[in-house]
Amino acid sequence: MDSLAITDHGTFYGVVDFYSACLEANIKPIIGCEVYVAHNSRHEKNPSEKSPAHLVLLARDNTGYRNLMQLVTKAHVEGFYNRPRIDKGLLEEFGSGLVCLSGCPSAEVPRLLADGNYDGAVKAAGWYRELFGDGYFLELQQHEHVPQLGQINEGLLRLAQDTRLPLVATNDAHYVHQKQSNLQDIYICIQTNTTVRDEKRLRMEDDSYYIKSPQEMEELFAGLPANVTSEAMANTGVIADMCDVSLEFGQTHLPRYDTPGGMDADEYLAQVCEEGFRRRYPNASAEAVERLRYELEVIRYTRFANYFLVVWDIIKFVRQREILFGVRGSAAASVVLYCLGITDVDPLEYRLVFERFLNMERKEMPDIDMDFQDDRRDEVLHYVIDKYGNDRVAQIITFGTLGAKAALRDVGRALGMSYGDVDRIARMVPFKARNLEDALKGSTELQGAMDGNEAVRELVDRAQGLEGIVHHVSTHAAGVLIADEPLTETVPLQRPARATSPARC
Incomplete structure (x- = not known):
């Protein structure tokens, strides 16, 4: 085709x-x-x-x-x-x-x-x-x-x-190959909390849906x-x-920081950094001056000034409200972030390499990973919503997939097997196994249980067929999306079940 x-x-x-x-x-x-x-x-x-x-x-x-x-x-x-x-x-x-x-x-x-x-x-x-x-x-x-x-x-x-x-x-x-119809039947049982033994269960009556x-x-x-x-x-x-749709990847839709008097974002970022630089480096060396100039030039070239200003604005709010926060990862290597008060580690003192965080060849957004006090995260989220617009801010969705043990447990329940039997098999999966294929290679006990019992073989085979499939969707614990235009121009949105909070994408 x-x-x-x-x-x-x-x-x-x-x-x-x-x-x-x-x-x-x-x-x-x-x-x-x-x-x-x-x-x-x-x-x-x-x-x-x-x-x-x-x-x-x-x-x-x-x-x-x-x-x-x-x-x-x-x-x-x-x-x-x-x-x-x-x-x-x-x-x-x-x-x-x-x-x-x-x-x-x-x-x-x-x-x-x-x-x-x-x-x-x-x-x-x-x-x-x-x-x-x-x-x-x-x-x-x-x-x-x-x-x-x-x-x-x-x-x-x-x-x-x-x-x-x-x-x-x-x-x-609903599936690719005709032989996968039995997996579809089990998947429906998992989703509807029934078993294959229930004659009145929701099901597809034949195997033609491939x-x-x-x-x-x-x-x-x-x-x-x-x-x-x-x-x-x-x-x-x-x-x-x-039909001819072309999706463009790699583009950024960064929110625009409202600079005083409509000043250019790069110019305003440089001005704020100069103020912070004087506080952080009262006796600045030539190396520090050159490092700040270089970083600002890279940020200008990669067009991430608004990104830095938005993060600076969020951290300024967090500091004013005395909300605990931390910044992780390669962001600690930036003098700009140090001057903005986003990080508190002097990258020059520890000889941290800025290029690990951002460089001229990098087109992806640099990671400024921020953690906020868990019982006050909503304050930060609602500040961002008020600042940038309810239609431009959303938490992101996350997809829960069936791992090796979860697949065994869910399939076993759908097949009508006893909890004890399924739990015994699931415990045979080695802790470090990435999937059931790894588990079978690394556990002679699991392989032996399959060889000696047809029900266990069916359980493992069916679990392998459904392993990795999406089990449920929920709101991501951390990810928040902020854009320069209504999000529906780029992504679809939805609300989490029984919630009145802003729409999630």
Whole structure:
């Protein structure tokens, strides 16, 4: 295949990794999201809104990509009710630059067809066509054990004929290879806190939810008229050609420090440093003078003056409020930071090398790692929010993944094994093992337990298959993002569960 699309449910979590992996493999990345659309307003929270309609949106261009970020953000920040929801008002506002697929059986048009409301489906499809123009497609799927899918497809074929809307053949994909369907089943059990022994558990009824080859897709839709299959298959390429998003990495969006009288940031940084220099080095040597001049020149060349001023401003606030703080790492090698009062170690006295912290060839931001008194961190965060704007400051998200022992414990619980048996196996994983492969190489006890017991072998095999997968998301304990423009221009945002604090990205 020469192109791939990602459409996570309601989130953008996988976009950057997916985009980078596609480029590395010389595959065209198509960025999208399967959004949830409220029946009425995203602001309504009532029982009828617990099952919003699905809809697939793909970015045609960078404008569409930015609009998708806006939609995902507003779905989480404004429309969250069981799931992150948008509504048709948001689609009208941020629909530019997007391709829209009618969606799976849980989407609006297929639901209307399943309910026998053909006129309603025609009206709904007409609304989407009016909004998305040539970027709206009716989506055909073929999965066994999906109630009313045959009726839905018949309705979609009739709808395409009556309205001349284009069809596209798709396959709902939740894993890469067909053989991974059992891992998906266990993963759902882990997420829903059930076991494979529970017949009423949430599950996918068959193993068809993998990435099918073009040949398999042709066979899947062989029962349709040849011209319909040909059009629906060809339109996957048409959509891929429509989409062209280019993400730029390596750019900085540093917040701008509000200098007195609109003074140039480099000039103001030099002025503040000169004042601090006189305090720190009352009997300055020629070496100290030259070192400060050199560092300021490097900072000017690398365009990080605003970064240094923002950190200086934060530390000034912290010192005024007598909040305990510390600065770690290579930042201690900077005379500029010493003169600004950010660090208290004289780098000249200890012969610390500034180039380890920042140099002319370095394009990445230098690390000024700061730790604040843990019971007063919120004071610092809210100062930054007040200073730079609520829409430009956010804590960052973190993804919790399954390590070796956690994978064994979670998979064992999903398989219905006893806690004692699973705990015994998990304890066999050596402390220094990076993963289960390392554990098997380093523990003859674990290898022996597998060789002598089929249940243990299944446990370890399944755990290896899910090892490293994202288990949960939460707010990072330390990372805070500050930008020079609203964050939704660069990243999507969301709020942590049951929180009223600023949106997190």
